[in-house]
Amino acid sequence: MMSDGVTELIEASGIAPQNGERRRGIDRVIMLLEALLRHRAPMRVGDIARMIGAPRSTTYEIVNSLLEAEMLENVGTEGYVYFGRAMHLFGWAYSHHNAHYRRILETLDRMAAETGETVQLCGLRGNKYVVLDCRDSPGPFRISSDVGVEVSIPWTASGRLLVGHMSEEEIKNFIPAGDYKLPDGRVIAPEEFFADVALARRQGFSETAALADRFTWCMAAPIHDGHGAINKTLCFVLPVDTPEVRRGELLSLLRERARGLSLVGG
Amino acid sequence: MMSDGVTELIEASGIAPQNGERRRGIDRVIMLLEALLRHRAPMRVGDIARMIGAPRSTTYEIVNSLLEAEMLENVGTEGYVYFGRAMHLFGWAYSHHNAHYRRILETLDRMAAETGETVQLCGLRGNKYVVLDCRDSPGPFRISSDVGVEVSIPWTASGRLLVGHMSEEEIKNFIPAGDYKLPDGRVIAPEEFFADVALARRQGFSETAALADRFTWCMAAPIHDGHGAINKTLCFVLPVDTPEVRRGELLSLLRERARGLSLVGG
DNA sequence: CACTTTTGTCCGGTATTTCAGACATCATGT
DNA sequence: ACATGATGTCTGAAATACCGGACAAAAGTG
Structure with missing residues (x-):
């Protein structure tokens, strides 16, 4: 079972989950962050992958990179990730510059x-x-x-x-x-x-x-x-x-x- | 002339500007954002490139992607970029979670x-x-x-x-x-x-x-x-x-x- | 004005990264 | 117990994203 009512959002997002298309990591990151923002709650990697139309293996890789940079962080006992401390700092910098x-x-x-x-x-x-x-x-x-x-x-x-x-x-x-x-x-x-x-x-x-x-x-x-x-x-x-x-x-x-x-x- | 006192920061950053090394876009993005945060002021693309030890061409590409996603934004008459509105939204999401x-x-x-x-x-x-x-x-x-x-x-x-x-x-x-x-x-x-x-x-x-x-x-x-x-x-x-x-x-x-x-x- | 440095853009090749798929483990539900 | 589906990790291979370098134009310097 999908852990969420995410499927509707996938379609609503309008992102064409075209098959066989290869995308850059940067674009994946951008899509991932925007998906997280729309969802407004921690998500699991599998759901993120579906939501942004990326392969699971790729999504794991990206999420791990972002976790290490504290742009994301683990939340809850397992599997869920959300924005991390670094994002807060970047956003704070933006609004005070x-x-x-x-x-x-x-x-x-x-x-x-x-x-x-x-x-x-x-x-x-x-x-x-x-x-x-x-x-x-x-x-x-x-x-x-x-x-x-x-x-x-x-x-x-x-x-x-x-x-x-x-x-x-x-x-x-x-x-x-x-x-x-x-x-x-x-x-x-x-x-x-x-x-x-x-x-x-x-x-x-x-x-x-x-x-x-x-x-x-x-x-x-x-x-x-x-x-x-x-x-x-x-x-x-x-x-x-x-x-x-x-x-x-x-x-x-x-x-x-x-x-x-x-x-x-x- | 370098437009800023950036050189010291490059060395201070500890990032080895190893030559011939190729890095992922994602890692470049992370380095870029952290560099901006450390610098705490808008920077020009050339300086960013030096600061994160990335080729200029790559840096332009990345900056443009981030600009389009509003993770960065142009500030001042020309050339300078800093964190964008999207960062504010991500950070807000983090701190209200x-x-x-x-x-x-x-x-x-x-x-x-x-x-x-x-x-x-x-x-x-x-x-x-x-x-x-x-x-x-x-x-x-x-x-x-x-x-x-x-x-x-x-x-x-x-x-x-x-x-x-x-x-x-x-x-x-x-x-x-x-x-x-x-x-x-x-x-x-x-x-x-x-x-x-x-x-x-x-x-x-x-x-x-x-x-x-x-x-x-x-x-x-x-x-x-x-x-x-x-x-x-x-x-x-x-x-x-x-x-x-x-x-x-x-x-x-x-x-x-x-x-x-x-x-x-x- | 001549000289130097920087900016922004483009291009082709290759080192890399993304991708698909497989696999062992857990959960969940029937 | 069995079937189903999700998770997290690996691997090989191929598509491509990144790199180096070149170039015109602009901007700073003397």
């Missing part, structure tokens, strides 16, 4: 402390939306999405800002057609989405209520990079029944802080 | 796959409740609590089961007085909580509606260890508006699976 990003993270901390709400930093990864970092509200149960998980752009408030620089035509080519379908089955008409994008661009912020799920009110404000483009967004994830007055206050704060983080063009 | 995976994983996976709901494995850690593991329902935003975060026992359904073996007196000594106060300010009367505990023990399960927050219906069933004690629970976290019929089905499934995982006496 540039002053702008550090400033953003500090703002994130401050906003979370001041408001007690869930705050996120969002961006694009390919043609998907991802949460780059977040500070969750202190309650025991929270409404949030995991850092690094790819989500369809039309499901999010931030997504409406992040494609703001594109024409309708460009957006149409950029976002996969299936991404307009919400998790609950509803479908967003592309025209409606384009209108949202235009509105977000005019307003300088974007809000969605009970869109990707029934419980959240999301508001996002753009962080402009040096060239005036929108690279990242700052975002509150609120309970949908948050009073309007408070929403207004939070929106003001959000826009102010996002403006403060934007770089004015060279 | 708390120990206790592994044991009841399969059941957790299967239940999540079968029902599409959020399933958790819960236990005690000192006099607090913790989520030991969870499988979240699909969908981008979810209602959940972080694995490993300590929560007051009276706020949870599982908590009512986990203290089931104690007398009222023991419970009173065990749970800090402040823990009866909910996040929204309401206070649970200790007597009411004791009654809940007794009910949970008689029923063999426990449910709470909109307790720790306004959006969740929690149901928990006990996993008995070899001595008949309850030290873990299986738990569904549902939207509070889940229809009663479905709740009934899920509760049955939950109790059945929890019973299946319980160990019958030594």
Whole structure:
């Protein structure tokens, strides 16, 4: 028996498990790490092999190399591996190397402390939306999405800002057609989405209520990079029944802080 | 001229730049990332090549692959590269991965796959409740609590089961007085909580509606260890508006699976 | 301006690495 | 007990990824 519900993911991943194809170790490594990220839990070598469409023997070899480098580590009694300490160091180095990003993270901390709400930093990864970092509200149960998980752009408030620089035509080519379908089955008409994008661009912020799920009110404000483009967004994830007055206050704060983080063009 | 004071580091690194040796791409990648980490600043491809003792052509190839995977990214006007966003995501995954995976994983996976709901494995850690593991329902935003975060026992359904073996007196000594106060300010009367505990023990399960927050219906069933004690629970976290019929089905499934995982006496 | 160093890209050959398959051991389930 | 499937390790062989080297263009130096 396969130890997991992994088979669906193999097919979903779209990686053609073409037979007889030989691939480079580097590419295997990249595929492996991304598979691990999507799965979000330790995996066994056999399952990894299936997931990335690599021979078992090759996968063992690669995993052992990465284990030795501490990019992966064993977890649990046997067989399971997950990201290792080295990854943490690399990631930490990434997020602290540039002053702008550090400033953003500090703002994130401050906003979370001041408001007690869930705050996120969002961006694009390919043609998907991802949460780059977040500070969750202190309650025991929270409404949030995991850092690094790819989500369809039309499901999010931030997504409406992040494609703001594109024409309708460009957006149409950029976002996969299936991404307009919400998790609950509803479908967003592309025209409606384009209108949202235009509105977000005019307003300088974007809000969605009970869109990707029934419980959240999301508001996002753009962080402009040096060239005036929108690279990242700052975002509150609120309970949908948050009073309007408070929403207004939070929106003001959000826009102010996002403006403060934007770089004015060279 | 070498663009940096890198030469010293090459020697300091201890990597023998043996000539004529051929190395695998994977090993090059590992050396490259570690070199970047040691250097703690963006580097140019030429310097990287010298630093890891690799041919320039090879280094370009590798760097380009890693750039495409966003494990590296270009920084500055030209030529410099440093860790990329993917590294941040991998590192985040590492540091948010708390120990206790592994044991009841399969059941957790299967239940999540079968029902599409959020399933958790819960236990005690000192006099607090913790989520030991969870499988979240699909969908981008979810209602959940972080694995490993300590929560007051009276706020949870599982908590009512986990203290089931104690007398009222023991419970009173065990749970800090402040823990009866909910996040929204309401206070649970200790007597009411004791009654809940007794009910949970008689029923063999426990449910709470909109307790720790306004959006969740929690149901928990006990996993008995070899001595008949309850030290873990299986738990569904549902939207509070889940229809009663479905709740009934899920509760049955939950109790059945929890019973299946319980160990019958030594 | 002449001179040197570096950058980024391309190419063909071969030393290597990936791959397929086999095998002994464990687990799991019937 | 038997059948099935997964794990971890090896091996030989062939496809190819890496290497060395060459080149034009750019950038620094005197």
